[in-house]
Amino acid sequence: MIRILLCTIVLFSVACTSSKKDSETVLFAGEIVNPTSDQVVLFKGGEKIDSAKLDSKNRFKFNLANIENGLYHFNLAPEYQYVYLEKGDSLMVRLNTIYFDESLVFSGTNEELNNFLLELFLSAEEEDRAMYAEYYEMEPQEFLSKISSLKNDKLKRLNELRAETAISDDGYELLAGNIEYTYNRYKEIYPFQHRRKTAEENIHELPKGFYAYRNTIDYNNKNFTYLRPYYDFMKAHFGNMSYMNCIKGCENRNFKTSKHLHFNKHKLQLIDSLVVEKELRDNLFRNVAFDYLLKRKDKPEYNEMFLNEFKTVSKNNMHIEEIENLYQGIANLQPSKVIPNLSVASFDNETRTLSEIGKNKKVMFYFWSGNNKKQYQEIFKRVAELKDKKPDHEFVGINIRTDYSDWKVILKNLGVDTRSQYHTDNYKEFTETLVIYPMNKAIITNNGVIVDGFSNIYYN
The missing domain is CATH 3.40.30.10 (Glutaredoxin)
Structure with missing residues (x-):
């Protein structure tokens, strides 16, 4: 009944068809139940593409000409969610903000891809909880078996979906990448969470081939830059490698400065050496800066040393003003300072x-x-x-x-x-x-x- 209703709305309001139009125009529309904002904003990465006001029936519509195929996200403040769009699409979304992600349903061209992408998002939320509650305590081989089972189940369903529907090669690559990087991220996190869960003194010895996937990592996939599992994997991956490299190469070092500073400089240098794609590179550098400046209560002079290192490796970073403002804000909130006169x-x-x-x-x-x-x-x-x-x-x-x-x-x-x-x-x-x-x-x-x-x- 929901699908029938959705298609009726689409046919009536946006002339939805089951096949793509010859036109390159993209039609993206929807209906919002219990809206929390009066407009929907569409983004491609960090760039705002367009906005659409809700009408008297809480419906919105985008007519998009000459846009790139790929991953977008739409924002209905304070929530947002992915949408994958290709030229010629007519895609409808319906959601209730009270149960935002759980109520969201796509209908129209590329509905199968978008609904599967949403399903992956929701299942990842559940599996994240299971990882921390149960799976990270497993011994390495048992953990690998569990991860492989979960991943292979989703890849099997993806391949079945591809056989049944007309998913483009780029769309398939996005969904497969989502699955691969989700489960590879769990492997990057595992050694540290396992030690914490089991109270072991040292990082547990891992079986040969535990990180075999690292040989095929694409550090510069522009299409994945704003795909959350890819970005989250990169953060965990660089954190893991920085720690392990430091343990092996710096264990006898006499730290004359902060250990936090030393470790985060490692992360900056690794990102600098491996990531070329501008937006991903800038975003990862920003993440390191925020993680260090906000979470590590180092001395002000160490913060200054970090910022200098950041500027050295990340020239022309698109977030530099934000990071400098954060640095200055932290300096202005030190004890004995007068509260800013806002x-x-x-x-x-x-x-x-x-x-x-x-x-x-x-x-x-x-x-x-x-x-x-x-x-x-x-x-x-x-x-x-x-x-x-x-x-x-x-x-x-x-x-x-x-x-x-x-x-x-x-x-x-x-x-x-x-x-x-x-x-x-x-x-x-x-x-x-x-x-x-x-x-x-x-x-x-x-x-x-x-x-x-x-x-x-x-x-x-």
């Missing part, structure tokens, strides 16, 4: 600065977004607990990425004290200046002076 709006739409709010008292600033109901409900629940634990602190919430009027409605529905709630519509300035990664971030001040610029609301 402006926010009160519930009564009065402008105040963070310094004014924190004057003559101890304050914990915390952050939330109206786009994620579960997240902000948990944060307000945690704040209520902290008020009992820390009665000498004032707890000040700052909302980001929410329309001002929607923010006020949420606060009224929650029944919280609006006197300690503020709003900003400058998401980029706040996240970069206050280094709001992740959203659980908290900043503790005393009389406007920073006590802890990198606290976590759940670890207080």
Whole structure:
């Protein structure tokens, strides 16, 4: 019934056909139940291609001329999902935002490819949980057998799908790559998670051929650059190789600087030596920078040394401004610094600065977004607990990425004290200046002076 309804909608609204049109135009349309935004935005990699407003029936439509075949993603804030498009496609999507990925169904040309791609995404989420709950504890040979079984099952189904439908060679390569890199990533992670799970002192000895797939890794597949399993594999792969190379070649080194700095310089150099494709290279370098600067509480001088090394190996990185802003933001949030003098709006739409709010008292600033109901409900629940634990602190919430009027409605529905709630519509300035990664971030001040610029609301 769902398929019949979908095809009826497509035929009626976008003239869907079961075969591709002679035209090179791509028609991508859909219907959104319970929309969280009034528009759908289409991206190719990091570049915005187009946006489409929802009509009165919560439908959208893209007419796309002269676009490349390949992997795209569409965003309905705050969620996003893949879509694979080829010239001549007429593709429909229907989803309910309450169960975003689970409710999503494609219909039209290339529906089989896109539904299988979505199925791989959903099964990977389940298998990730099983890996950490059970599989990483297995002995190496048992683990390899489990991984091979899971992978071969999906490859078999992919080949059956290819025999039954007209999947293009590029589409098949994308799906096969998705499967291969998903399971190869688990192998890169296994030695470290196995040691953690079993409390073994050293990395477990692995059977010969455990990493045999490394001989066929394509470090420069432009079509895979924004394919999540490929990118996640690359992150795990470079982390694994950096650690192993360092253990073998640097174990007797007398670390005169931070071990974290030393290890992350290894990662930068490995990426530099193996990856040529510009976007993948830049994205991997960005990942190393964010991982080091945000997670490793090194001395400021080590952060500066890392940034200099980063600029040396990653010249003209497209993320350099973002990384420099992150570096500066971290420097400005060190203890004894005055909190950045950013402006926010009160519930009564009065402008105040963070310094004014924190004057003559101890304050914990915390952050939330109206786009994620579960997240902000948990944060307000945690704040209520902290008020009992820390009665000498004032707890000040700052909302980001929410329309001002929607923010006020949420606060009224929650029944919280609006006197300690503020709003900003400058998401980029706040996240970069206050280094709001992740959203659980908290900043503790005393009389406007920073006590802890990198606290976590759940670890207080």
